Amino acid sequence: MEKMDYPKLQETVWHEKLENGLEVFVLPKSGFTKTYAAFTTRFGSVDNRFRPPGGDEMKVPDGIAHFLEHKMFEEPEGDVFSRFAAQGASANAFTSFDRTVYLFSATRQIPENLTTLLDFVQNPYFTDENVEKEKGIIIQEIDMYRDNPDWRVYFGLIEALYQDHPVHIDIAGTAKSVRSITKEMLYDCYNTFYHPSNMTLFVVGGVEPEPTFELIRQNQAGKSFPQGGDIRRTVAEEPPQVKDKKRDIRLPVSLPKCLFGFKEPQGTAQGEAGIRQELATKLALETILGPSSPLYQKLYDDNLISDNFGYEFNTGPGFAFSIIGGETANPEELMERVTAALYDTAAKGIDSDVFERTRRKRIGGFLRMLNSPESIANEFTRYRHRGGDLFRVVQYYESLTVDELNELLKSHVSPDRLAACIVRSAEA
């Protein structure tokens, strides 16, 4: 058991890598009633072509990681939700581009709930019948998102940005791809990606480290796993050009929704360098596009944006892109003015006072986030998978320079890597 101390943040994380390869982290929060645990596998929607240790390359249907997430909750003796409920825990799961996370929060029976979490995720139970039954539910989930303009414009932009990288594939897949999924495919994915050496368990809240580790060690020692090995993911080579400059989608909306963004041709760097790049790019975008920027205020005064105007910078294995925009009466003018401001700042450089103020704001935002055990667990795991450390974010911020931001901004906002997606109502 290794102790990682962060005196400035008044946090301590305990870490151990178990014999079977599982990485375990425990963060005791003194005075907290609740415990939150997240059991994460590095398997998400982008992992659609891979070679399992010692096997041949396979290509799996779109949406399979998410389908697998749904099916994990079924056990021979029934539904796992019901067991968690009997132990007073609320359980859930989600699938992202590069991760699937199983979680619970509870205030009592923490050892029992931790055991349930480990056991259900490590006990796949798929039958032809239960796989078939799930399809109706997932197709309703897909239909629900199809009617949601925010989701459509968001994913529409990613589809416009990417030609080959699987980040453009909808996390839930399509009705057609979902119908093609079989229990054999689910087992193939499970056996490849749910090996303990591909997984992380993070426990945060009202827990003691040593007994928690002991429970997890014992639980894992009682199970046998085949020898783990390298999973070879085939990452499609993404050309620098975007797929489409512009996508149009028709859905009933009160005002058009317009998102646009730039893709980084190579994704971000690996490890800490990549984390710094992500934080620096977000900080640069905040100085130009944040609610306290002159541009934001001008666009608001000119009735081109609403309070939902914003930006994101998303990164993961082999991909990185910005997403900017919101609802607007005039998508073309909004895009024109925002991109002009981005190119202009990239040419002239960010003002150093604005840089300092914005950095202070983002450090404050980060510290406020540490009140939430859920955010700590999910963000810590995300950083860890990428070779960074969540609790060093303040140091990363403090070491950034305005020159570094200017360089990154200049290379990010390249007109030939810009795409847009607009959702508007059908013409009457």
Next chain:
Amino acid sequence: MPEQFERGELERLRLHVLPTKRFKTFALSLFAGIPLSESRVTPTALTPFVLRRGTQSYPDTLQFRERLDNLYGAGFGFDLYKRGDHQVVNFRLDIINDRFVSSSESLLKEALKFLGEAVTAPALEDGKFRPKYVEAEKTTVSKRIDAIINDKIRYAGERCVEEMCRNEPFRLHALGRKDDLPGIDAGTLTEAYRSWLQDVSLDLYVAGDTSLSEVQEIVGGAFRLPQGSPAGYQEPALIPARDEVQTIVERLDVGQGKLNMGLRVGSSYGSDKYPALLVYNGLLGAFPHSKLFVNVREKASLAYYASSRLDGHKGIMTIQSGIEIANYEKAVGIIREQLAALERGEFTADDLAKTKAMMSNQIREIQDSAFERIGFDFSGVVAGKDRTGESFISELEAVTPEMVVEAAKDVKLDTIYFLRDRKGEG
């Protein structure tokens, strides 16, 4: 043992301070409520939008926001919602405790001063709100009201309640009515704001490493309120369900149908029957082990979501599900069957135990979030019912199967609302 609130009063403000060292922040929350009414709903909704544009010390919006950035990115925001038959504006400010940053000023003091000025000393021109801000925020509110339709799940939920409560103030939306906006200008809004400050019930909460006496000292100078003593909240009107269930079908360009139901439950948060109703709602549709999730989703594969929600402050319950349009009759049938089954007492001791365990857990979890703890406490203030987490859990634990069946008998279906596509229209 969780920390307890310290209570005080300062002229028109009720103060509630939760001294705790668990958080890295100070959480400030101000609840401002008045009875819902047709004449006041829109100006009241517009007011916080204008207040967030500027104060006497920071009259320009950019200055206002830069000030927040300089307070280590303090998170300032507001929400508008209904609590029973009241329209509540909730201002929030979340700020880092000085001990985590090298700050020369007391951040709690600066935060309270900022909040007090934002609410009680806005930027004025000739004694009125700045017309530029009023006009811009009228547009913003109007867009917000229009945007409700973009999220079909929310839209269907709100339409269902609106249809059920057609003849009471509760039909009004917390954002107000779009048609009222053109008639409002800086002069009329400033008048409405001043009379709102005269009448509104104000509860100020602070959670963090502080005390009532420290807060009291700062608040005295930070809020400039009219003289008076704190105003209270009234109990909601409990309206019986329609004699015959009404069915409303609305058509839009949607792929998935949204099936919503509105029900009257006959009592509210302050009532002794409330814990049994909450357990009833848990058995029906609040959890993945509840009847709606199990029967509509898991057994029939009809939906991705199927749940129920109890609004204890108003004494109503809603059911919501997203289904394939052709499955409407089938889904309505399954849901009504679940309501009937609960009335017949068809649930196991195991179902009841799970439901109670889940609800007790939710209440205990509230203790770990400053804003949730504050929200829970404020519910008690609105309803005039003093409940702590522990006392509420004991009330829930004491609910018997018979009490659930009694509660079920009070639950009456009033409205079925279905949002569907345009196929076969007319």
